[in-house]
Amino acid sequence: MESLQNKRAIALERIVWWSVQMSLLAGIYIMYVQGNGTKVFMGLLTVAVLVVIALVQRRFDYPLPAIFASIVYIFVFFSVVIGTFGGGYRIDHFDDFLHVFSGIWIGYASWIILRRLLRNGGAANLPNSFIALYMLSFSLAAAAVWELLEFAGDKLFSFTAQGRDPDDTMIDMIMGLIGGLITVVVILTLRNKGKINEAVDKE
The missing domain is CATH 1.10.8 (Helicase, Ruva Protein; domain 3)
Structure with missing residues (x-):
């Protein structure tokens, strides 16, 4: 029910x-x-x-x-x-905020995927270090894919998602990684307090 x-x-x-x-x-x-x-x-x-x-x-x-x-x-x-x-996007650091935000929900997505791949409860047996490495790697990979999509959109459809300065791309990926790190801290904190199963089951 x-x-x-x-x-x-x-x-x-x-x-x-x-x-x-x-x-x-x-x-x-x-x-x-x-x-x-x-x-x-x-x-x-x-x-x-x-x-x-x-x-x-x-x-x-x-x-x-x-x-x-x-x-x-x-x-x-x-x-x-x-x-x-x-x-x-003309507001200072607005783009940075968005990339941190995207890193947070992408990190959350990585946790959902992990739990669904291990439906038999196997996620409970994984060490925190592995979960952290997995989620951070997922967040960084997703940030890289996003930059590739922005590049493709700019080239194919004349969007203006990426700046001309290559530093912009790297900063965006770093912001995404920071967002993923925030999610890792939240997930592992809930997990260590024994609240993670309850939080996930109620989603």
């Missing part, structure tokens, strides 16, 4: 999803009026991705924990609505 806490998490996910979608559509309209076709295209791609996530969640009985999905939607809001449509 679905727990009350899980029902509330799912309800929150739906509210966040609709809020982000509405803000995306409003931003797309504004970009269209301003004649910015590149940002309109980027916005439509983002809307399509969120629709696919929602369909997968409904069709397969929420394979992604509702709290995790909500975090991803909030990240999309900050990165696309505030950053791309609202000019947030």
